[in-house]
Amino acid sequence: MNADRESLLAITRKLSVLGLNRGTSGNASMRVEGGFLITPSGMAVEHMSPEDLVRMDAEGVPQSAGKPSSEWRFHKDIYQSRPEINAVIHTHSPFATSMACLRREIPPFHYMIAVAGGDTIRCAPYALFGSQALSDAALQALQGRYACLLANHGMIAAGGTLQKAFDVAVEVESLCEQYWRALQVGEPCILSTQEMTEVFEQFRGYGNWATSPVRKA
Ligand SMILES: [Zn+2]
Numbered sequence: 001m002n003a004d005r006e007s008l009l010a011i012t013r014k015l016s017v018l019g020l021n022r023g024t025s026g027n028a029s030m031r032v033e034g035g036f037l038i039t040p041s042g043m044a045v046e047h048m049s050p051e052d053l054v055r056m057d058a059e060g061v062p063q064s065a066g067k068p069s070s071e072w073r074f075h076k077d078i079y080q081s082r083p084e085i086n087a088v089i090h091t092h093s094p095f096a097t098s099m100a101c102l103r104r105e106i107p108p109f110h111y112m113i114a115v116a117g118g119d120t121i122r123c124a125p126y127a128l129f130g131s132q133a134l135s136d137a138a139l140q141a142l143q144g145r146y147a148c149l150l151a152n153h154g155m156i157a158a159g160g161t162l163q164k165a166f167d168v169a170v171e172v173e174s175l176c177e178q179y180w181r182a183l184q185v186g187e188p189c190i191l192s193t194q195e196m197t198e199v200f201e202q203f204r205g206y207g208n209w210a211t212s213p214v215r216k217a
Contacts, residue, residue: 004032005050008039011089011162016045020093020173026154027069030162031079031086034058038075041067074135078158081139085146085158087165095176096155099123103151109179109188111199115171116147116157119196126151147172 012028015021029038035057043052055064060076062068069075075088091097099106106113106121113119124141127134138156141148146168147157157172159165182188191199 002050004030004037005053007162008037008053009045009048009050011087011166012039012045012048014166015089015091015169018170020091020169021045022092025092026090027071027075028089028162028165029069029072029075029087035063036075036079038068038072041069070130071134073130073132074138074156077135077139078142078156082142082158084160085165087159087162089157089165089169090154091157091169091173092154093169093173093176095180096149096173097153098180099176100149100154101152104149106149106175106179107188108191108196109182110175111191111196112171113175114196114199114203115168116175117145119191119193121145121147121149121172121175123149123151126153129153149176 008028008030015026015028024042024044027039029036035055037053037055040048040052040054052066054062054066054068056068056072056076057063058080060072071090078085078088100123103123105123108119113121122141122145124137127137134150138148138150142156146159147155149155155169155172157165157169159168179188
């Protein structure tokens with residue numbers, strides 16, 4: 001358990017160093033025996049120690065001291081409904097959040113969109129932070145995917161391991177930046193379904209990104 005706490009804190013620090021999360025925004029969790037471990041509510045990462053991470057059971061009831069992130073519901077619901085996912089990262093990173101505020105789905109303008117598990121990154125409809133409605137909307141947007149945007153809020157990235165979830169989060173933020181930049185100049189060209197199918201075939205050859213997922217339409 002201590003090693004889990006150290007790894008989750010290390011990933012949370014990396015998100016902050018890369019500017020994906022600032023101050024107390026965003027959160028991260030990992031699946032552990034009987035539940036999950038999640039970052040605490042309202043605490044900046046520079047003040048966080050391994051003991052501050054909150055152990056939750058599978059139903060979302062805290063099993064250790066401290067207050068879990070206010071977004072614990074979607075972490076719990078993702079672990080309950082997606083057995084292949086073992087880590088979840090939530091950010092308010094600048095470019096993903098900008099696109100989420102435009103409520104824009106990210107189309108296949110770049111082949112790396114495949115790392116999110118499909119040929120789009122969906123944007124879940126707006127719902128209040130911390131609410132069950134937000135969790136329901138997120139789960140729907142994550143169907144067959146390892147990332148989604150949350151309207152007027154931020155992004156969720158997930159993976160089979162903490163490192164994979166982190167890699168997906170970093171890539172999604174980069175994709176949102178690239179899409180945003182391309183939109184400044186004109187309308188980006190979109191890859192066809194056939195072209196994206198070829199990307200998925202190629203990715204399979206490398207072993208896959210988020211969990212080794214096989215593409216689900
Ligand atoms: Zn949030």
